[in-house]
Amino acid sequence: MGLFSKDIKTMDDLFLHVLQDIYYAENQILKALPEMMEKATNRELTAAFKSHFSETEKHVQRLEQAFELIGKSPKGTKCPAIDGIIDEAHEIAGEVDDKKVLDAALIAAAQAVEHYEITRYGTLIAWAGELGKEPVAKLLTTTLNEEKAADKKLTGIAEKKVNLKAAG
Ligand SMILES: [Fe+2]
Numbered sequence: 438m439g440l441f442s443k444d445i446k447t448m449d450d451l452f453l454h455v456l457q458d459i460y461y462a463e464n465q466i467l468k469a470l471p472e473m474m475e476k477a478t479n480r481e482l483t484a485a486f487k488s489h490f491s492e493t494e495k496h497v498q499r500l501e502q503a504f505e506l507i508g509k510s511p512k513g514t515k516c517p518a519i520d521g522i523i524d525e526a527h528e529i530a531g532e533v534d535d536k537k538v539l540d541a542a543l544i545a546a547a548q549a550v551e552h553y554e555i556t557r558y559g560t561l562i563a564w565a566g567e568l569g570k571e572p573v574a575k576l577l578t579t580t581l582n583e584e585k586a587a588d589k590k591l592t593g594i595a596e597k598k599v600n601l602k603a604a605g
């Protein structure tokens with residue numbers, strides 16, 4: 438269902454739709470991360486993917502709590518944006534042979550995912566505040582902060598280690 442679907446009439450409908458979108462996205466990320474962990478060669482990068490995998494499990498749980506808070510059952514709605522980002526990550530990971538270049542590619546792909554999550558949570562938090570759903574806003578802010586920290590950590594690994602090695 439697209440953002441301009443006829444089923445979305447109110448701001449609450451729109452909020453629910455984006456919540457379902459990120460719920461779908463988080464579950465897809467959970468499926469994609471193990472492969473990224475496996476493919477990464479830099480030890481810090483593997484560790485970063487591993488710890489973000491555990492955080493992502495919590496993101497799914499928090500979303501389930503958010504659905505409960507608004508009296509809905511957790512449900513995902515297919516999100517072509519995250520599917521595209523993840524497909525591209527798979528493609529690029531399959532094409533790069535040089536391990537160090539592969540690490541750089543994996544970081545770039547992972548940061549695209551983080552930025553997608555950051556934009557979605559930013560929107561949801563703003564809307565939750567405006568719709569008087571403070572407990573939901575608070576819950577999602579915890580997740581948003583973890584996404585931002587994960588993104589920052591990836592930048593650090595890229596700039597300090599991986600990109601230099603990849604550039605030879
Ligand atoms: Fe997440």
Ligand SMILES: [Fe+2]
Pocket residue numbers: 489493550551554584587
């Ligand atoms: Fe994330």
